[in-house]
Amino acid sequence: VLIVEDNLMNQKVAKVVVKHCGMTADVANNGAEAVEIMKGGGLYDVILMDIQMPVMDGLEATQRIREMEATGTIAKGNYIVATSANATAENHREGYEAGMDEYITKPIYPSKLKELLAKPKRMQTVLEFDDGADGDAEVTSLIGRNGSG
Amino acid sequence: MGKTKKTLEELEDERSALEQEAYDEKTKLLNRSQFQELLELQNEEEPEFVAEIVEMYLADAKEMLNELSKLFSEEKVKEAEDGKPNYNTVRAVLHKLKGSSSTFGADGVQQKCEELREHCINEDLDKCRTGEGSLEELQSNVDILSEFLAKYTAKIKEIYELSQEAKADE
Numbered sequence: 036v037l038i039v040e041d042n043l044m045n046q047k048v049a050k051v052v053v054k055h056c057g058m059t060a061d062v063a064n065n066g067a068e069a070v071e072i073m074k075g076g077g078l079y080d081v082i083l084m085d086i087q088m089p090v091m092d093g094l095e096a097t098q099r100i101r102e103m104e105a106t107g108t109i110a111k112g113n114y115i116v117a118t119s120a121n122a123t124a125e126n127h128r129e130g131y132e133a134g135m136d137e138y139i140t141k142p143i144y145p146s147k148l149k150e151l152l153a154k155p156k157r158m159q160t161v162l163e164f165d166d167g168a169d170g171d172a173e174v175t176s177l178i179g180r181n182g183s184g
Numbered sequence: 185m186g187k188t189k190k191t192l193e194e195l196e197d198e199r200s201a202l203e204q205e206a207y208d209e210k211t212k213l214l215n216r217s218q219f220q221e222l223l224e225l226q227n228e229e230e231p232e233f234v235a236e237i238v239e240m241y242l243a244d245a246k247e248m249l250n251e252l253s254k255l256f257s258e259e260k261v262k263e264a265e266d267g268k269p270n271y272n273t274v275r276a277v278l279h280k281l282k283g284s285s286s287t288f289g290a291d292g293v294q295q296k297c298e299e300l301r302e303h304c305i306n307e308d309l310d311k312c313r314t315g316e317g318s319l320e321e322l323q324s325n326v327d328i329l330s331e332f333l334a335k336y337t338a339k340i341k342e343i344y345e346l347s348q349e350a351k352a353d354e
Contacts, residue, residue: 052225055225
Protein backbone atom coordinates (compact mmCIF):
# COMPACT_ATOMS: atom_id res chain seq x y z
CA VAL A 36 0.00 0.00 0.00
CA LEU A 37 1.24 3.50 -0.74
CA ILE A 38 0.13 6.04 1.83
CA VAL A 39 0.25 9.60 0.54
CA GLU A 40 -0.33 11.91 3.45
CA ASP A 41 1.37 14.96 4.94
CA ASN A 42 0.14 14.72 8.52
CA LEU A 43 2.28 12.49 10.75
CA MET A 44 -0.57 11.33 12.94
CA ASN A 45 -2.66 10.32 9.95
CA GLN A 46 0.38 8.57 8.49
CA LYS A 47 0.79 6.59 11.68
CA VAL A 48 -2.87 5.59 11.81
CA ALA A 49 -2.83 4.55 8.17
CA LYS A 50 0.38 2.54 8.63
CA VAL A 51 -1.05 0.62 11.55
CA VAL A 52 -4.30 -0.03 9.72
CA VAL A 53 -2.35 -1.47 6.80
CA LYS A 54 -0.40 -3.62 9.24
CA HIS A 55 -3.67 -4.91 10.65
CA CYS A 56 -4.60 -6.01 7.18
CA GLY A 57 -1.40 -7.99 6.98
CA MET A 58 0.17 -5.74 4.38
CA THR A 59 3.17 -3.46 4.16
CA ALA A 60 3.07 0.27 3.61
CA ASP A 61 5.28 2.87 1.99
CA VAL A 62 4.76 6.51 2.76
CA ALA A 63 4.92 9.64 0.62
CA ASN A 64 4.66 13.00 2.37
CA ASN A 65 2.98 14.73 -0.52
CA GLY A 66 1.81 14.30 -4.09
CA ALA A 67 5.20 15.05 -5.61
CA GLU A 68 6.89 12.32 -3.59
CA ALA A 69 4.15 9.92 -4.59
CA VAL A 70 4.68 10.66 -8.26
CA GLU A 71 8.43 10.08 -7.86
CA ILE A 72 7.81 6.76 -6.14
CA MET A 73 5.49 5.67 -8.94
CA LYS A 74 7.94 6.82 -11.59
CA GLY A 75 10.57 4.73 -9.89
CA GLY A 76 8.46 1.65 -10.51
CA GLY A 77 6.29 1.49 -7.42
CA LEU A 78 3.74 -1.30 -7.56
CA TYR A 79 0.93 -1.22 -5.09
CA ASP A 80 -2.36 -2.95 -4.46
CA VAL A 81 -3.82 0.37 -3.48
CA ILE A 82 -2.70 3.98 -3.21
CA LEU A 83 -4.30 5.91 -0.37
CA MET A 84 -4.17 9.48 -1.56
CA ASP A 85 -4.86 12.41 0.71
CA ILE A 86 -6.21 15.42 -1.13
CA GLN A 87 -4.88 18.47 0.65
CA MET A 88 -1.10 18.37 0.83
CA PRO A 89 1.68 20.87 0.34
CA VAL A 90 3.94 20.89 -2.72
CA MET A 91 1.53 18.84 -4.82
CA ASP A 92 -2.00 17.88 -3.83
CA GLY A 93 -3.75 14.57 -4.30
CA LEU A 94 -5.77 15.64 -7.32
CA GLU A 95 -2.71 16.70 -9.28
CA ALA A 96 -0.70 13.67 -8.21
CA THR A 97 -3.50 11.40 -9.37
CA GLN A 98 -3.67 13.19 -12.70
CA ARG A 99 0.07 12.77 -13.14
CA ILE A 100 -0.09 9.09 -12.32
CA ARG A 101 -2.91 8.55 -14.79
CA GLU A 102 -0.95 10.44 -17.43
CA MET A 103 2.06 8.19 -16.87
CA GLU A 104 -0.20 5.16 -17.18
CA ALA A 105 -1.65 6.47 -20.41
CA THR A 106 1.76 7.10 -21.95
CA GLY A 107 3.02 3.72 -20.85
CA THR A 108 5.62 5.22 -18.53
CA ILE A 109 4.24 3.11 -15.72
CA ALA A 110 1.99 0.09 -15.42
CA LYS A 111 -1.71 0.76 -15.85
CA GLY A 112 -4.50 0.02 -13.47
CA ASN A 113 -3.35 1.64 -10.27
CA TYR A 114 -6.07 1.61 -7.67
CA ILE A 115 -6.18 5.11 -6.25
CA VAL A 116 -8.40 5.84 -3.28
CA ALA A 117 -8.89 9.41 -2.13
CA THR A 118 -8.85 9.75 1.63
CA SER A 119 -10.00 13.10 2.79
CA ALA A 120 -11.66 14.89 5.64
CA ASN A 121 -13.78 16.63 2.99
CA ALA A 122 -16.61 14.78 1.39
CA THR A 123 -18.93 17.11 -0.44
CA ALA A 124 -20.43 16.07 -3.74
CA GLU A 125 -18.19 18.64 -5.39
CA ASN A 126 -15.11 17.09 -3.78
CA HIS A 127 -16.18 13.66 -4.96
CA ARG A 128 -16.67 14.92 -8.47
CA GLU A 129 -13.27 16.60 -8.49
CA GLY A 130 -11.70 13.40 -7.24
CA TYR A 131 -13.25 11.20 -9.87
CA GLU A 132 -12.43 13.69 -12.60
CA ALA A 133 -8.81 13.66 -11.54
CA GLY A 134 -8.80 9.91 -11.92
CA MET A 135 -9.56 8.57 -8.46
CA ASP A 136 -11.22 5.18 -8.23
CA GLU A 137 -12.82 5.75 -4.87
CA TYR A 138 -13.37 8.58 -2.47
CA ILE A 139 -13.60 7.86 1.23
CA THR A 140 -13.57 9.90 4.39
CA LYS A 141 -10.47 9.83 6.54
CA PRO A 142 -9.38 7.89 8.43
CA ILE A 143 -9.66 4.55 6.77
CA TYR A 144 -10.18 1.70 9.16
CA PRO A 145 -9.18 -1.94 8.73
CA SER A 146 -12.65 -3.17 7.83
CA LYS A 147 -12.94 -0.55 5.10
CA LEU A 148 -9.46 -1.17 3.76
CA LYS A 149 -10.09 -4.91 3.65
CA GLU A 150 -13.32 -4.24 1.81
CA LEU A 151 -11.49 -2.17 -0.79
CA LEU A 152 -8.78 -4.77 -1.21
CA ALA A 153 -11.30 -7.54 -1.59
CA LYS A 154 -12.84 -5.95 -4.65
CA PRO A 155 -12.20 -7.88 -7.85
CA LYS A 156 -9.19 -6.64 -9.78
CA ARG A 157 -10.43 -3.49 -11.39
CA MET A 158 -11.18 -3.30 -15.04
CA GLN A 159 -8.95 -0.92 -16.87
CA THR A 160 -10.18 2.58 -16.37
CA VAL A 161 -11.05 3.75 -19.82
CA LEU A 162 -10.05 7.29 -20.56
CA GLU A 163 -11.59 9.16 -23.37
CA PHE A 164 -9.03 11.28 -25.09
CA ASP A 165 -9.67 14.42 -26.95
CA ASP A 166 -7.00 15.38 -29.41
CA GLY A 167 -7.36 19.10 -29.33
CA ALA A 168 -6.46 21.28 -32.26
CA ASP A 169 -2.92 21.62 -30.98
CA GLY A 170 -2.54 17.87 -30.92
CA ASP A 171 -2.27 17.49 -27.17
CA ALA A 172 -4.25 14.63 -25.74
CA GLU A 173 -6.58 15.75 -23.02
CA VAL A 174 -8.52 13.61 -20.65
CA THR A 175 -12.07 14.72 -21.07
CA SER A 176 -13.96 12.03 -19.26
CA LEU A 177 -13.65 8.88 -17.30
CA ILE A 178 -15.86 6.09 -18.52
CA GLY A 179 -16.22 2.39 -17.98
CA ARG A 180 -15.14 2.41 -14.36
CA ASN A 181 -15.49 -0.63 -12.22
CA GLY A 182 -19.18 -1.24 -11.95
CA SER A 183 -19.02 -2.70 -8.47
CA GLY A 184 -18.33 0.79 -7.23
CA MET B 185 6.12 -4.96 50.75
CA GLY B 186 2.44 -4.55 51.52
CA LYS B 187 1.58 -2.60 48.36
CA THR B 188 -2.09 -2.83 47.51
CA LYS B 189 -2.14 -3.48 43.83
CA LYS B 190 -5.32 -3.01 41.91
CA THR B 191 -6.58 -5.96 40.00
CA LEU B 192 -6.81 -5.96 36.24
CA GLU B 193 -10.55 -5.95 36.64
CA GLU B 194 -10.51 -2.86 38.77
CA LEU B 195 -8.28 -1.06 36.31
CA GLU B 196 -10.50 -2.03 33.43
CA ASP B 197 -13.48 -0.70 35.31
CA GLU B 198 -11.68 2.57 35.87
CA ARG B 199 -10.82 2.72 32.23
CA SER B 200 -14.44 2.10 31.28
CA ALA B 201 -15.51 4.86 33.59
CA LEU B 202 -13.09 7.27 31.93
CA GLU B 203 -14.43 6.32 28.53
CA GLN B 204 -18.00 6.87 29.65
CA GLU B 205 -16.98 10.28 30.86
CA ALA B 206 -15.51 11.12 27.48
CA TYR B 207 -18.41 9.83 25.46
CA ASP B 208 -20.95 11.68 27.57
CA GLU B 209 -23.15 13.94 25.47
CA LYS B 210 -22.54 16.78 27.87
CA THR B 211 -18.76 16.75 27.79
CA LYS B 212 -18.50 15.78 24.14
CA LEU B 213 -14.85 14.99 24.56
CA LEU B 214 -14.66 12.01 22.28
CA ASN B 215 -16.69 10.30 19.63
CA ARG B 216 -17.33 6.78 20.82
CA SER B 217 -17.16 4.89 17.55
CA GLN B 218 -14.18 6.81 16.22
CA PHE B 219 -12.16 6.49 19.40
CA GLN B 220 -13.05 2.82 19.81
CA GLU B 221 -11.75 2.13 16.32
CA LEU B 222 -8.46 3.78 17.23
CA LEU B 223 -8.23 1.81 20.46
CA GLU B 224 -8.75 -1.40 18.56
CA LEU B 225 -5.67 -0.68 16.50
CA GLN B 226 -3.47 -1.12 19.54
CA ASN B 227 -2.18 -4.65 19.95
CA GLU B 228 0.88 -6.72 20.77
CA GLU B 229 2.66 -5.41 17.72
CA GLU B 230 1.76 -1.81 18.45
CA PRO B 231 1.56 -1.70 22.23
CA GLU B 232 2.09 2.04 22.43
CA PHE B 233 -0.14 3.04 19.56
CA VAL B 234 -2.70 5.01 21.50
CA ALA B 235 -0.09 6.90 23.48
CA GLU B 236 1.79 7.74 20.28
CA ILE B 237 -1.31 8.96 18.49
CA VAL B 238 -2.35 11.03 21.45
CA GLU B 239 1.08 12.64 21.60
CA MET B 240 1.00 13.45 17.91
CA TYR B 241 -2.50 14.83 18.02
CA LEU B 242 -1.79 17.08 20.97
CA ALA B 243 1.47 18.30 19.43
CA ASP B 244 -0.39 19.15 16.22
CA ALA B 245 -3.15 20.89 18.13
CA LYS B 246 -0.71 22.93 20.18
CA GLU B 247 1.14 24.09 17.09
CA MET B 248 -2.05 25.06 15.34
CA LEU B 249 -3.41 26.90 18.33
CA ASN B 250 -0.16 28.85 18.53
CA GLU B 251 -0.48 29.78 14.90
CA LEU B 252 -4.06 30.89 15.42
CA SER B 253 -3.08 32.95 18.40
CA LYS B 254 -0.46 34.75 16.34
CA LEU B 255 -2.89 35.36 13.51
CA PHE B 256 -5.36 37.05 15.85
CA SER B 257 -2.71 38.99 17.75
CA GLU B 258 -2.84 42.79 17.92
CA GLU B 259 0.52 42.89 16.24
CA LYS B 260 -0.51 40.90 13.21
CA VAL B 261 -3.78 42.72 12.82
CA LYS B 262 -2.10 46.13 12.96
CA GLU B 263 0.43 44.99 10.35
CA ALA B 264 -2.29 44.03 7.94
CA GLU B 265 -3.18 46.44 5.18
CA ASP B 266 -6.87 46.17 5.85
CA GLY B 267 -6.45 46.03 9.62
CA LYS B 268 -8.00 42.57 9.70
CA PRO B 269 -6.52 39.23 10.62
CA ASN B 270 -5.79 36.93 7.70
CA TYR B 271 -9.07 35.07 7.88
CA ASN B 272 -8.19 32.81 4.99
CA THR B 273 -5.09 31.54 6.72
CA VAL B 274 -7.04 31.13 9.95
CA ARG B 275 -9.61 29.03 8.17
CA ALA B 276 -6.93 26.91 6.58
CA VAL B 277 -5.40 26.20 9.99
CA LEU B 278 -8.81 25.49 11.47
CA HIS B 279 -9.47 23.09 8.65
CA LYS B 280 -6.31 21.16 9.50
CA LEU B 281 -7.15 21.09 13.17
CA LYS B 282 -10.64 19.96 12.37
CA GLY B 283 -9.25 17.17 10.20
CA SER B 284 -6.90 15.92 12.90
CA SER B 285 -9.64 16.13 15.47
CA SER B 286 -12.01 14.14 13.36
CA THR B 287 -9.49 11.34 12.84
CA PHE B 288 -8.99 11.32 16.52
CA GLY B 289 -12.67 11.52 17.33
CA ALA B 290 -12.40 14.78 19.24
CA ASP B 291 -15.97 15.90 18.65
CA GLY B 292 -15.96 18.80 21.05
CA VAL B 293 -12.84 20.34 19.56
CA GLN B 294 -14.19 19.79 16.09
CA GLN B 295 -17.35 21.64 16.99
CA LYS B 296 -15.44 24.57 18.42
CA CYS B 297 -13.44 24.74 15.21
CA GLU B 298 -16.71 25.06 13.33
CA GLU B 299 -17.95 27.80 15.60
CA LEU B 300 -14.74 29.74 15.24
CA ARG B 301 -14.91 29.27 11.50
CA GLU B 302 -18.35 30.88 11.52
CA HIS B 303 -16.98 33.93 13.32
CA CYS B 304 -14.25 34.12 10.71
CA ILE B 305 -16.76 34.01 7.92
CA ASN B 306 -18.57 36.86 9.61
CA GLU B 307 -15.22 38.56 10.20
CA ASP B 308 -16.20 39.17 13.80
CA LEU B 309 -12.81 39.65 15.43
CA ASP B 310 -14.17 40.11 18.93
CA LYS B 311 -16.09 36.88 18.79
CA CYS B 312 -13.02 35.18 17.34
CA ARG B 313 -10.98 36.18 20.32
CA THR B 314 -13.28 35.67 23.31
CA GLY B 315 -16.60 34.20 24.23
CA GLU B 316 -18.60 31.44 22.67
CA GLY B 317 -16.89 29.80 19.73
CA SER B 318 -13.72 31.82 20.22
CA LEU B 319 -10.08 30.83 20.04
CA GLU B 320 -10.02 31.13 23.81
CA GLU B 321 -12.77 28.57 24.11
CA LEU B 322 -11.11 26.32 21.56
CA GLN B 323 -7.88 26.46 23.54
CA SER B 324 -9.71 25.60 26.72
CA ASN B 325 -11.43 22.66 25.05
CA VAL B 326 -8.10 21.34 23.83
CA ASP B 327 -6.67 21.73 27.34
CA ILE B 328 -9.53 19.73 28.87
CA LEU B 329 -9.15 17.04 26.23
CA SER B 330 -5.42 16.98 26.77
CA GLU B 331 -5.87 16.45 30.50
CA PHE B 332 -8.30 13.67 29.89
CA LEU B 333 -6.06 11.94 27.39
CA ALA B 334 -3.15 12.09 29.83
CA LYS B 335 -5.27 10.29 32.43
CA TYR B 336 -6.52 7.82 29.89
CA THR B 337 -3.17 6.87 28.42
CA ALA B 338 -1.74 6.52 31.93
CA LYS B 339 -4.58 4.15 32.71
CA ILE B 340 -4.06 1.95 29.69
CA LYS B 341 -0.36 1.89 30.42
CA GLU B 342 -1.14 0.66 33.93
CA ILE B 343 -3.37 -2.03 32.48
CA TYR B 344 -0.75 -3.04 29.94
CA GLU B 345 1.99 -3.28 32.56
CA LEU B 346 -0.16 -5.28 34.91
CA SER B 347 -1.21 -7.68 32.20
CA GLN B 348 2.42 -8.14 31.16
CA GLU B 349 3.31 -8.92 34.76
CA ALA B 350 0.50 -11.41 34.95
CA LYS B 351 1.82 -13.08 31.82
CA ALA B 352 5.31 -13.25 33.27
CA ASP B 353 3.94 -14.90 36.38
CA GLU B 354 2.16 -17.62 34.47
